[in-house]
Amino acid sequence: MTKRFPVDFEFFDFFEGMCFIISENGKILRSNKAGIEKLSINLNKINFFEIIEDSERDLVKNWVNTSLNEQKSLDFPSKFNIGNKEMFVDLFLSPYKSIENGISPGNNCFIIARDVTLKKTQEEDLQRFFYVAENTVNPLQITDTDGNMIYVNPAFLRESGYTKEELIGKNPSIFGSKKLKKKFWADMWATIKSGNVWIGDIENKKKNGEPFHTQLLISPILDGEQKVTGYFGVHRDLSEIKTMEKQLIHTQKMESIGTLAAGIAHEVGNPLASISALVQVAQRFTTDDLVKEKLELVKNQVNRISKIIRDLVDFSRPSNFELQLTDINKNLTEAVEITKVGVKAKDITYELKLNKNIPLLPLVADQIQQVFVNILLNAADAILESQKKEKRILVKSDLNKSNEVIITFFDNGTGIADENIPKIFEPFFTSKKEGKGTGLGLWVSYGIINSFQGDIEVSSVYGQSTTFTIIFPIQN
Numbered sequence: 001m002t003k004r005f006p007v008d009f010e011f012f013d014f015f016e017g018m019c020f021i022i023s024e025n026g027k028i029l030r031s032n033k034a035g036i037e038k039l040s041i042n043l044n045k046i047n048f049f050e051i052i053e054d055s056e057r058d059l060v061k062n063w064v065n066t067s068l069n070e071q072k073s074l075d076f077p078s079k080f081n082i083g084n085k086e087m088f089v090d091l092f093l094s095p096y097k098s099i100e101n102g103i104s105p106g107n108n109c110f111i112i113a114r115d116v117t118l119k120k121t122q123e124e125d126l127q128r129f130f131y132v133a134e135n136t137v138n139p140l141q142i143t144d145t146d147g148n149m150i151y152v153n154p155a156f157l158r159e160s161g162y163t164k165e166e167l168i169g170k171n172p173s174i175f176g177s178k179k180l181k182k183k184f185w186a187d188m189w190a191t192i193k194s195g196n197v198w199i200g201d202i203e204n205k206k207k208n209g210e211p212f213h214t215q216l217l218i219s220p221i222l223d224g225e226q227k228v229t230g231y232f233g234v235h236r237d238l239s240e241i242k243t244m245e246k247q248l249i250h251t252q253k254m255e256s257i258g259t260l261a262a263g264i265a266h267e268v269g270n271p272l273a274s275i276s277a278l279v280q281v282a283q284r285f286t287t288d289d290l291v292k293e294k295l296e297l298v299k300n301q302v303n304r305i306s307k308i309i310r311d312l313v314d315f316s317r318p319s320n321f322e323l324q325l326t327d328i329n330k331n332l333t334e335a336v337e338i339t340k341v342g343v344k345a346k347d348i349t350y351e352l353k354l355n356k357n358i359p360l361l362p363l364v365a366d367q368i369q370q371v372f373v374n375i376l377l378n379a380a381d382a383i384l385e386s387q388k389k390e391k392r393i394l395v396k397s398d399l400n401k402s403n404e405v406i407i408t409f410f411d412n413g414t415g416i417a418d419e420n421i422p423k424i425f426e427p428f429f430t431s432k433k434e435g436k437g438t439g440l441g442l443w444v445s446y447g448i449i450n451s452f453q454g455d456i457e458v459s460s461v462y463g464q465s466t467t468f469t470i471i472f473p474i475q476n
Contacts, residue, residue, distance in 0.1 A: 018089075018113040021096055022048045024068055026061070029108060038115065039082055048111070053079040053086075060091070064109050067093040080113070088120040089113045139214070139235040142221070145228060147171050156235070161207035172233075177203040177211065188218070192231055195220050201238065213238040269306065276302045325360035326368060328405060328472075332395055335372035339380060348383055348391040355398045358405055361472055367448050374441040375409045375468050382413025382466060399474075407470040416460040424458060 010032075012019040018035035022028050026049040036043060039051065052060045056078050067074050073094040080087040096110035133140050139156035143149050152167050160167070160175055167174075180202065191198040197219045204212040214235040221230040279299045286292055336350050376393065383391045394410040416424065425446040449456045453473055460466040 015112070016114075018115070020048060020111045020113070022064075022109050022111060024064070024107050024109065026050075026064075035113070038087075039080070041082060051080050051082055053081045063091075064093060068095055068107055068109055071095050077116075086117070087115055088117045090116050138237075141172070141233045141235075143172070143231045143233070145230060147231070150230070159206070159212060159235070159237070160204070166207075172204075175204045175206065175212070177205050179203055192218050192220050193228065195222065195226070195228060213242045272302050272306050276306075323362045323364060326363040326365045327360055328358055328368075328407065329354040329356070329397055331365060331369050332372055332397060332407070335369050335376055336395060338369075338373055339376040348380060348393055351392065351394045353394065353396040358397055358399060359474060361405065361452075361474070363452055363472075364448075368452075371445040371448050371470070372407075372409075374445050378441065379409060379411035379413060379466070382415070383411055384413075386412070386414045386463075388412060403474045405472040405474060407472070409468040410465065412465045415462040415464050415466050416458070417462050421458060421460060425456075 012032040013034075015032055015034060018038055019032040020028055020035055021030040026047040028043045028046065028048050031043050041051070049057055049061055060078055063074055063076060066072075073092065075090065075092045078089055078091050080089055090113070092112040092114075094110045096108045133151075133153045136153065137155055139159045140151075140153040141149055141156055142151040148169055148171055149167050150169075152164060157164060157167075162175070184200070188198050188200060197217065199215065199217045202214060202216050204214070206212050215238055217234045217236075219232045219234075220228045221232055223229050276299060279295050279302065283292060283295050283299075286295070332354065333352065336352065340350065376395075379393050383393070390412065392410075392412050394408070396406075396408040396410075398406045398408075400406050425442050446456055449470060455471045457469045457471070458466065459469075
């Protein structure tokens with residue numbers, strides 16, 4: 001007996017989705033053009049359930065039975081599998097009562113299958129991108145066509161110090177350093193608005209005011225008509241490169257100082273030697289006690305100048321990085337003498353309390369002396385900034401019960417604010433005014449101390465004093 005369906009089923013040929021009428025056992029009774037063309041199979045020779053992915057076939061059968069038995073419409077996602085081709089679909093089921101010979105109803109099911117493979121692929125791609133964006137170490141941002149941020153990833157939040165609520169909807173200029181010229185940004189906008197990728201090195205400011213150096217790549221986001229709908233920005237952290245550049249500059253400066261010191265030693269050393277010789281000659285021929293006393297004073301001052309120049313040359317000379325048994329007390333004494341020469345040490349009282357029982361330690365002597373001088377110079381700066389009447393630096397060396405050498409530097413300067421103590425050993429961190437410090441001294445010192453299995457600690461009372469403590473293990 002042939003079933004007759006309403007002649008207006010051809011209406012569904014105009015649907016983009018695939019439309020079917022199937023019997024309760026899955027036989028395909030009718031299909032629109034989209035179903036025939038997209039599946040490319042002979043629908044008269046195949047059961048509808050056979051084109052369902054194996055793992056979902058029983059589930060679809062159950063949903064069809066439920067729709068027919070309960071006489072209700074259902075919709076759910078599924079998957080077709082035809083040969084080697086997979087197709088993600090959204091299925092809509094509805095009971096369909098056909099008229100057989102105009103008298104008895106048949107229990108059939110009307111199905112619309114909408115192909116969502118492209119949408120599913122796009123969703124998966126978007127999910128992959130979102131996972132990568134959320135977990136990458138590179139700061140990412142997406143803006144609208146006006147440059148206002150509509151997305152920032154966690155790495156961007158960590159680096160900038162802002163929260164998502166503080167950034168979304170805002171223009172990136174809120175953390176701009178204002179150091180780049182207007183033409184720089186005008187060229188950038190001209191490039192990306194034309195649909196091209198732009199790359200440039202920029203400096204932003206974190207929420208706490210610290211600089212944030214990055215290489216920024218901005219790529220326009222285009223729609224299907226190649227119209228710009230937004231911009232995607234990727235930052236590459238340049239902090240390490242900037243650190244190395246500043247270290248190189250600092251190293252070159254130290255080399256220049258060393259060259260200058262060597263020149264001074266040569267040019268000044270010869271006249272000093274002549275003065276010293278003349279003083280000694282005069283001492284031999286004079287019988288006046290007052291003159292002898294004054295000549296002895298002149299000789300001592302000449303020797304002092306000569307020693308200062310030698311120390312400066314030794315301190316500026318590049319390290320040979322060779323371990324040698326080092327007299328810590330001698331190094332401390334020389335470091336104090338070096339810092340006493342500076343103008344900043346004027347009127348500062350230096351007090352040395354050195355334990356004579358400290359053994360020689362395997363160190364690189366000039367590197368350790370650099371550490372001592374760095375700390376002493378910082379102490380002198382802090383004392384001068386405090387403008388206290390009593391200006392005092394105490395340097396101590398001692399032994400503790402754990403078989404360690406303890407070196408202490410105390411100053412009664414301005415102290416360090418509590419919030420700055422965790423940062424003082426970070427590169428380029430300084431609480432000094434602009435141009436007064438590089439922020440490298442304590443960072444370099446920390447690295448040197450650690451390279452010899454030592455440790456360096458700091459304690460401070462803001463506005464009153466600071467104490468640096470260096471600990472070296474005594475090796476057998």
